[in-house]
Amino acid sequence: MTTRVVVVGASLAGLRAAEELRARGFDGTITVVGDEPHAPYDRPPLSKQILAGKWPASRAELDVSAEGGIDALALDWRLGERATGLDPGAREVALVGGERLGYDGLVIATGAAPRELPGTEDLAGAHTLRTVDDCEAIRAALDAGPGRVVVVGAGFIGAEVAATCRSRGHEVTVLEALPVPLGRALGDEMGAVMGELHRDHGVEVRLGTGVAGFEAGAGGRVERVRLADGGALDADLVVVGIGVTPNTGWLEGSGVALDDGVVCNASTWVAPGIVAAGDVARWPSHRFGELMRVEHWDNAITMGEHAARRLLADLAGTDPGPGGSHEPYDPVPWFWSDQYDRKIQLAGRSSGADEVRVVDGDVADRRFVALYRRGERLAGVLAMNRPRPLMAYRALVERRATWDEAMAEAGAA
Numbered sequence: 001m002t003t004r005v006v007v008v009g010a011s012l013a014g015l016r017a018a019e020e021l022r023a024r025g026f027d028g029t030i031t032v033v034g035d036e037p038h039a040p041y042d043r044p045p046l047s048k049q050i051l052a053g054k055w056p057a058s059r060a061e062l063d064v065s066a067e068g069g070i071d072a073l074a075l076d077w078r079l080g081e082r083a084t085g086l087d088p089g090a091r092e093v094a095l096v097g098g099e100r101l102g103y104d105g106l107v108i109a110t111g112a113a114p115r116e117l118p119g120t121e122d123l124a125g126a127h128t129l130r131t132v133d134d135c136e137a138i139r140a141a142l143d144a145g146p147g148r149v150v151v152v153g154a155g156f157i158g159a160e161v162a163a164t165c166r167s168r169g170h171e172v173t174v175l176e177a178l179p180v181p182l183g184r185a186l187g188d189e190m191g192a193v194m195g196e197l198h199r200d201h202g203v204e205v206r207l208g209t210g211v212a213g214f215e216a217g218a219g220g221r222v223e224r225v226r227l228a229d230g231g232a233l234d235a236d237l238v239v240v241g242i243g244v245t246p247n248t249g250w251l252e253g254s255g256v257a258l259d260d261g262v263v264c265n266a267s268t269w270v271a272p273g274i275v276a277a278g279d280v281a282r283w284p285s286h287r288f289g290e291l292m293r294v295e296h297w298d299n300a301i302t303m304g305e306h307a308a309r310r311l312l313a314d315l316a317g318t319d320p321g322p323g324g325s326h327e328p329y330d331p332v333p334w335f336w337s338d339q340y341d342r343k344i345q346l347a348g349r350s351s352g353a354d355e356v357r358v359v360d361g362d363v364a365d366r367r368f369v370a371l372y373r374r375g376e377r378l379a380g381v382l383a384m385n386r387p388r389p390l391m392a393y394r395a396l397v398e399r400r401a402t403w404d405e406a407m408a409e410a411g412a413a
Ligand SMILES: Cc1cc2nc3c(=O)[nH]c(=O)nc-3n(C[C@H](O)[C@H](O)[C@H](O)COP(=O)(O)OP(=O)(O)OC[C@H]3O[C@@H](n4cnc5c(N)ncnc54)[C@H](O)[C@@H]3O)c2cc1C
Pocket: 008, 009, 010, 011, 012, 013, 014, 033, 034, 035, 036, 042, 043, 044, 045, 046, 047, 081, 082, 083, 084, 109, 110, 111, 112, 129, 130, 131, 157, 247, 250, 277, 278, 279, 280, 294, 295, 296, 297, 298, 300, 334, 335, 336, 337, 338
């Protein structure tokens, strides 16, 4: 009897899981269910090269390293089909049309979706950015000529959209309800530096400013953003980047543990025959002593691969089960962001830091390395246009270096 693995989510984590299953010799059926109509593609260029008009959207298509490319994986594609439910007892995934797909193994890789801002649901000219279709809609609006862009939310997506729109010659205002841009991702001190980077380029960054509502003109198109402080901004285009919510709606009632994502054990295992990976998955990190859910490209790859290996152990009956001693998934998270001519990279954790110290370069030059201390440990490293030192300090986080060791390294640098 053929063994079947169903992968729900036809994107980065799902594809890398499928690729790893094949690389490890799995020769059963791999059915990949994805609600987008497109073949898997990469999201990072959506806020960068493709939005900037430098790349066609087709350049984001994902490939695999195996000889023969993606076709050699012989995947059973179910694109444009949404999973609506899961019955772990019967080992079945329900699809939107009513079909039930039986599986021996299941990879949950449904990622996350942008949070919507009330009042934008039917508002023409207001967008979020997650998919290639979102990107093309925003790009078409930018192609129409110079305009006033209001970006709501100064997280990484908002900051990249602001940088790209500004680089294309649009007037850009960023609204952030919190007192610091990117504060959640980088901490207040380094978040403030990011705000200055945008101001350097002529972006108006308005902090501590909430949105009260929108005014539309002819055709229901946005014309003005009303602010919570009583002010208002004219706008031709609004891009909302206020974070994402993990796509777990289809798992409600299934018995799978959900808490800001699918809760896995330390090795990505969810339940018998089920693993999870990527933006949707939350797992206990021994390294950082916290339940983590990471929305980074690199994590989608490495976790997808790890989950595939764990699933194979489950299918082979060599899985130790919950609490067992299967190899934990415990990476040092890493991401990059491109804004203007700066490459920003963060490895490790910035949240909960007791101290942030610049050890290389100068924030005023927008070229520096900053280290984050948690207790006696080096918890994270942030670099702006300093890729080599970033890698060196990342290796220190990797081997759980103490703060003193990191300082000694900084002194030697
Ligand atoms: C614009 C943008 C720029 C980014 N830039 C960077 C960057 O510079 N650096 C970085 O580290 N990271 C970046 N990221 C983050 C990175 O792209 C994500 O971490 C990565 O895409 C996560 O992959 P994933 O496969 O877990 O989830 P996703 O890519 O979200 O894929 C999940 C897929 O599952 C589908 N799906 C959801 N629910 C269902 C269902 N019920 N049935 C079937 N299919 C379903 C979704 O439609 C989607 O296609 C960026 C993200 C975006 C959106």
